[in-house]
Amino acid sequence: MSSNAQREVLRRAQIVDAALREISAKGMNNITVESIAKAAGLSKGGVTHYFKSKDDICEAVFQSFFDFIFQRSKHNIDLYSDPLSKLLSFGWLYNWGDPDVSTGYPLLFDFMAEACHKESYRAIFHEWVNNWVALLKDAIIEGNNDGTFNCSDPDATAKAISAVYHGLAVRWYLDRDSHSTQWTITSFTDAINGLLTGSLNKI
Amino acid sequence: MSSNAQREVLRRAQIVDAALREISAKGMNNITVESIAKAAGLSKGGVTHYFKSKDDICEAVFQSFFDFIFQRSKHNIDLYSDPLSKLLSFGWLYNWGDPDVSTGYPLLFDFMAEACHKESYRAIFHEWVNNWVALLKDAIIEGNNDGTFNCSDPDATAKAISAVYHGLAVRWYLDRDSHSTQWTITSFTDAINGLLTGSLNKI
Amino acid sequence: MSSNAQREVLRRAQIVDAALREISAKGMNNITVESIAKAAGLSKGGVTHYFKSKDDICEAVFQSFFDFIFQRSKHNIDLYSDPLSKLLSFGWLYNWGDPDVSTGYPLLFDFMAEACHKESYRAIFHEWVNNWVALLKDAIIEGNNDGTFNCSDPDATAKAISAVYHGLAVRWYLDRDSHSTQWTITSFTDAINGLLTGSLNKI
Amino acid sequence: MSSNAQREVLRRAQIVDAALREISAKGMNNITVESIAKAAGLSKGGVTHYFKSKDDICEAVFQSFFDFIFQRSKHNIDLYSDPLSKLLSFGWLYNWGDPDVSTGYPLLFDFMAEACHKESYRAIFHEWVNNWVALLKDAIIEGNNDGTFNCSDPDATAKAISAVYHGLAVRWYLDRDSHSTQWTITSFTDAINGLLTGSLNKI
DNA sequence: AATGAATGAGCCTTCATTCAT
């Protein structure tokens, strides 16, 4: 609450935001502390004053991105009341031109690449997925209760839906010229349908 | 037949192989030409004799990996005669302990991260996906012909299947502790089923 | 007045000075950024902080040397009022033990060698010669006016004097054991005399 | 006369010739053993078979160039019988389009730059100059004998002429656009005249 | 708080040289 503490929060957000844009545009390994500083309108020293290392900044960026996406997903889900629309709402994240989301793809790839060799990143990824899956699971259970669905394994199904979502999103992002937005939505819908009624949920 | 040409082929393969293992284990940005050389049982100069830069090596590694995966997919598909099994055969690539395949995931992530900022990589990715999709498409058309399927848009469906496969594979790899192999297979089967019979293929 | 700007000027001068000594002593191609840094009492990184490449340093060194020699020539010329002495004053540059000047010969040779293949160096050389020639030309015109000389082509003559000076200086420097300073002065005087009264200036 | 010995002579000449062209075109420090080999139509190993190091090649190139220039000077001098023409014949070396000569300037600069830090090169330079001066000296003495000249110090005069020649030649080469060939010849003539009749030769 | 000067480790790349064939 002291103006000092406020300033710190502000500055860190300013740096994380700049770093996010930098990583997204050039990749985690093609940026420098200096380029982050420049993007944030600070000097190199100004950046290191708030983050003790470049790795620290990157981790904060990834966390921040994951938080953002999770909040966005939660918000999207809450827009609907019927369970199926809740599940499909994930699809909105395909983004359709929302730069706040599409900016995140390169970040995510950098993160996944790093996660292969860094246990702490694996843990972050795991937690993020879990939170996400929980949202879907709740919607599924809700659907079970009101008779919309009849899923015997909501957890496995939720996991599968999120994984399918990821696969379609990646393809959409990396090969945009060949994959229309409509394709993405329809495919997601069809796949979800298959998962909800498939063998995963038979007994 | 010239032993020189043979040697060159051998050496390049030897280096690519070593680099693949290095990248997979540590990530493209955490290895050095020296570490590649050491892994290949050569000196730094020996490596530069065959590849003019580290980037060149990495590109060769990615190409090699993509070729391998494609060949493996093709081989798996050809093991089956009924169209549905052909589509499902992709799932075998989840690998179940085949290090030749699982080694590739970190590579793929590095590649995708790089592809966001490197047009040439985007092109490689695009071509690889295309080849892969073509295999699936052929199987779908075959299924249409023999009455197994009734898909009005084999191309879009093939794309979706490969994307879904990718999503499930990534999740399986990065969060192994929470996702059983069985989950992966069943999810894949269910999702494929949804795609083959869903709205993507209505009219 | 900002101490930062002052520091920058100081540091660059310090580095250029050290590099000049290094190049003179060992030759442009036998020194390293590290040896320059050491000679300047800095670390390698400290040097790169002020010059973005070794080439940049060398260019600054050459410029600095050319500026110095020009200023020295100008100063020497201004010491005299009669036109002939002005022309002869160039000869003082033979240096007679002034290390600031003799240090420059190896530099000059490196520069000329490089200039053969580097257009930008050719331009620098051209400009330097021009400035120098202008000084001599002014003295000749002055002599024409006061009746000392009777030169119909002051420009060509000034060029010739500077070229002759160069030739004698080079010989004096590279073959010191066989060429006395006295020889250099007398030869220069005689040659100038021949040029001032020769066919170059007969209509 | 053994074909082996003949081959060796041939090969060395072939390599020296190629290296000369390379050095002239790119500078001693911008060429590689490989580029020499390529220019000579040989492989790297073929070159090292005849010269044990790159330095060796360069030294042979310089020697070869100096020999060539000396022979050319000698030849030019012998074309004339009157002493003044003999002295002036040096001027032909300005070359006027003879690539065999103009090719040599960059070489000479590289050599001089190196000579500043390499005693052995200084010695080569010294010897070369001496031989050259001797030619001029002989012509002067001849002129003294037949009454054309009246030089009391033929040695110093010969040295000065060769130095003046060098100065004009360098200027002509490095700043061709501003210095006509005619300027070079006339200047040389005038300067020689001044030297032959100047104070160098009084008493 | 914020700057940017300075450090030095690390890495890619070049290339002279050696040597097996």
Add this chain to the structure above:
DNA sequence: AATGAATGAAGGCTCATTCAT
């Protein structure tokens, strides 16, 4: 004789990090 594979030293450049101001 000739090739070119292989080595490894050397050097330029980048950049994360530290620190004085």
